[in-house]
Each structure stands twice: as C-alpha cells, then as structure tokens.
Amino acid sequence: MDVKAIVDVKPPTKTENQEVEGGLIPKVKGTGSVSNKDVFFRADKIDLKSLDVQLEKHLSRVWSRNIETQKPKEEWEIDLSKLDIRHVIANGAYGIVYRGAYDDQDVAVKLLDWGEDGIATTAETAALRASFRQEVAVWHKLDHPNVTKFVGASMGTSNLKIPSTNPSDGPNSLPSRACCVVVEYLPGGTLKQYLIRNRRKKLAFKVVIQLALDLSRGLSYLHSKKIVHRDVKTENMLLDIHRTLKIADFGVARVEAQNPRDMTGETGTLGYMAPEVLDGKPYNRRCDVYSFGICLWEIYCCDMPYPDLSFADVSSAVVRQNLRPEIPRCCPSTLSNIMRKCWDANAEKRPEMEEVVRMLEAIDTSKGGGMIPEDQSAGCFCFAPARGP
Structure with missing residues (x-):
C-alpha cells in the first residue's frame, strides 16, 4: 500500500475545521510539513454528519451571497x-429599529435577521425573503400623507456596520441573510x-377626530392598494x-390574498385582534377595521382597553362573550356608533x-364632545376615574 501519510484523527469539531475554497476539511494537528494532498483520513474516525451540517451552512452562505450579487439592483434598493x-x-x-441618516435625511432603520438563528430551514428563509422582496416593491410605491414615507431597503446587509451597545466591542456586522428597511424618521x-x-387631562374632541381621520385615511389608502x-x-x-x-411598522403587513382562506393564523396584538383572527379563521382587510375601532376608543378615552384582564382572558372573552371596551356615556353617539360598527363580531x-x-x-366638532370640554378643566363626569400615574 503506497501511503505517504496516514493520520489518526478524532472527530472534528467546529473549531477544528477550516474553510478552504470549495469546502471544509478537518484541521489536523501535528502533521508537520505534510501537505493536504498527501494526507489520508480514517473514515471511521471522522464525524461525517457534522461535516455535512457544516458544509451545508457553508454552501448556503456562498449561495446566498452569489444570488444577491447576481441579481440586478431593484429600484427600491438603497446604497448602503x-x-x-x-x-x-x-x-x-x-x-x-435604529435612528440614522440616509443622504442627509433623518431616517429610521429596521433590521430583520432571518435564517441565522438555526431554527428556520433554508426553504423557510427563502420564502420569507421572497415575500419580503415582493412586499417591499409594493411599499416603495406608496405615497400618502398618513403613511410613513418609505425610503428604501436592502436584501443583503452583511457589510453594514451597526453600533454596538458596548462601545469597547466595536461595531457589529450582520449575517449575509439580514435585511433592512429604511423609512422617514418622525420625531413626535x-x-x-x-x-x-x-391620560389624565384627555384630548379635545377636535384633536380626537383629527387623529382618527388621519388613521382612517391612511388605512383606507392601504386597503385601496390591496394591503392589509x-x-x-x-x-x-x-x-x-x-x-x-x-x-x-409594516412588519407583518401583506398584500391581500385573492382567496381569504389563504390568510389565516394569529397575526397582530391581543386586545386589537379581530375575533376571526383570534379564532384562527380566514380573514381579510376588515380585520384592520376592527383594530381601528379599538384604536378609536383608545384615542377618545386616552386609556388602555381591558387593563385588568390577562391576554388569555381577553382572547377568550372577545371571541366567545363579545367583549369590547366600555364606551363612556358622554361620548357623542356619532362617534360611539362608529366604534360599534367597526368592532362588530361579524x-x-x-x-x-x-x-x-x-x-x-x-362629525361636528365645533360644540365639543370629548372627555374634556374645551372650556373646562374637569374630565368627563360619566367615566371612571383615570387609572395609573
């Protein structure tokens, strides 16, 4: 047997492997000047499963980088x-979410890291990124005074440096699969x-209606673009x-499916989620209408819905007992009717x-109607005392 060198190696660990062009090889200690091409390994001593896992990760990273560099730049892609x-x-x-600047404009930067946690499979990560790319293309074209202005996005941020929470550690770098979204920064x-x-002094009625109109107009615009x-x-x-x-925060927004049954699953925040969403049933853009009704109550009352109930209790009561926030008696019927219509169980x-x-x-705001009349300092007598500080 013409063998130049036989090396008895223990199963390689992550720290004992080194990457070379084209793959991974075990790092062998004590081989002196023996070159890689002269070395034979005992197969029974090598953890091939471990090597397979590491090779798959290595190839996945290379594949991800190659895909991003080969694709033509989209119109929404930013210059990092x-x-x-x-x-x-x-x-x-x-x-x-970070605060930053892009081309001398104050911006908010949201970093999304998919597929590097070892939980999502390659296929799941690819699906998330494909969906993200599709939806970013839609967001890029949105233009409305009540929708945060979209500046751009990037599908590959491995070279992006982000500040560390500990300055002595130096800047952090992101994995190759991370994505970022850049939108205008709003200081309010x-x-x-x-x-x-x-919370204590409440809002003038005209301010309540102004905020409600801003939110409703923004949602109406999104729905006109088939975005839920x-x-x-x-x-x-x-x-x-x-x-x-x-x-x-379009973190979970999506283009409305042609078939409502394609949109299922609990997505949103308890307390604002529509009964059909909580119950895992198919839903459409009207789940946003329900959530708007809860927000409208919150804007009027400057209070939290269901402050004394646990998340589990809220979920069960909303679906099975038709639980909704209690509307103050002083709330004008024109506004309370909108709340009730928006959060209808059907x-x-x-x-x-x-x-x-x-x-x-x-709605006429000239005569007031809020929790605090504009010419008085006292709160609405018909509502429970303010909770909290």
Whole structure:
C-alpha cells in the first residue's frame, strides 16, 4: 500500500475545521510539513454528519451571497454606503429599529435577521425573503400623507456596520441573510406615548377626530392598494412635529390574498385582534377595521382597553362573550356608533375604511364632545376615574 501519510484523527469539531475554497476539511494537528494532498483520513474516525451540517451552512452562505450579487439592483434598493446608523430607538418582535441618516435625511432603520438563528430551514428563509422582496416593491410605491414615507431597503446587509451597545466591542456586522428597511424618521413618537401623556387631562374632541381621520385615511389608502396591515394599534402609529399621524411598522403587513382562506393564523396584538383572527379563521382587510375601532376608543378615552384582564382572558372573552371596551356615556353617539360598527363580531357587517372616513368627516366638532370640554378643566363626569400615574 503506497501511503505517504496516514493520520489518526478524532472527530472534528467546529473549531477544528477550516474553510478552504470549495469546502471544509478537518484541521489536523501535528502533521508537520505534510501537505493536504498527501494526507489520508480514517473514515471511521471522522464525524461525517457534522461535516455535512457544516458544509451545508457553508454552501448556503456562498449561495446566498452569489444570488444577491447576481441579481440586478431593484429600484427600491438603497446604497448602503450612504446609510449612517446611529443608535437603537425601539425593539420589536420582527427586528430592531435604529435612528440614522440616509443622504442627509433623518431616517429610521429596521433590521430583520432571518435564517441565522438555526431554527428556520433554508426553504423557510427563502420564502420569507421572497415575500419580503415582493412586499417591499409594493411599499416603495406608496405615497400618502398618513403613511410613513418609505425610503428604501436592502436584501443583503452583511457589510453594514451597526453600533454596538458596548462601545469597547466595536461595531457589529450582520449575517449575509439580514435585511433592512429604511423609512422617514418622525420625531413626535408613537400615538401610544402621546395618549399616555394625556391620560389624565384627555384630548379635545377636535384633536380626537383629527387623529382618527388621519388613521382612517391612511388605512383606507392601504386597503385601496390591496394591503392589509394586520397589526393596527396605537404603538404602530407615529406623529410628526405637527401632530400628523402616520401609519408605520409594516412588519407583518401583506398584500391581500385573492382567496381569504389563504390568510389565516394569529397575526397582530391581543386586545386589537379581530375575533376571526383570534379564532384562527380566514380573514381579510376588515380585520384592520376592527383594530381601528379599538384604536378609536383608545384615542377618545386616552386609556388602555381591558387593563385588568390577562391576554388569555381577553382572547377568550372577545371571541366567545363579545367583549369590547366600555364606551363612556358622554361620548357623542356619532362617534360611539362608529366604534360599534367597526368592532362588530361579524366582519361582513363592518364598514370599509373609506366609509369610516366619510362618517368621521361628517362629525361636528365645533360644540365639543370629548372627555374634556374645551372650556373646562374637569374630565368627563360619566367615566371612571383615570387609572395609573
């Protein structure tokens, strides 16, 4: 047997493998000047399963990089060299949001990291990215004063440097499969934060209607483009310096399916989710109408719906007991009727958002009607005392 060198190796671990062009080989200690081509390995001593897993990860990374570099640049793709990411402003279920600048414009940057957690399969990750690419192409064309302006996105951010929470660690870099979305930065914060600040003194009726109209017009526009937001809540609405409301966070938005049965599953936030969504039944854009009704109550009352119930209790009661927030007696019937119509248990009975816009536009705010009359400092006598600080 003409053997130049036989090396008895233990099963390789991740730290004992090295990448070479075309694949992975075990790193062998103590071989002196023996070259790779002169070395034979005992197959019974090599963990081939481990090598297969590592080789698959390696090829997946190479494949992902190659795919991104080969595809022509989309019109919505941003130039990452012009993007300056500064600091974290929010953490959500679908990614981290940073404040930054793009081409001298203040922006918010949302980073989405799919497929690097070892849980999602390659096929699942590919499906997520394909869906993201399809929907970004739709968002790019949206143009409405009550929808956060979309600046651009990137499907490959491995070269993007993000600031570390610990300055001594230096900047972080993202895996090759990460994506980022860049939108205009709005300094007024979220609608939720604004309502909390006004929890005790409440809002003038004309402000309630202005915010409600902004939200309803934005949703009506999205629905006209066949987009269902699916997570309408006051935390996902932003305010600019003029208190104009803009819909944000399209993390779970999707183009409405032709077949309603293609849209199922619990997507959204408990307390705002429509009964059909909570119950796992097919749904359509009217799930946003339901969520709007809850937001309308929240804007009027500057309070939280169901503050004393657990998530499980809310879910069960909304579906089985028709639980809804209690409307104050001082709420004008023109507004309370809109709330009730929007959160009707039967989705088909809920109005379209364009109809909601018309109903809100018809409300007369000149005589007040809010929780606090404009000429008084006292709150609405018919509502329970304010909870919280």
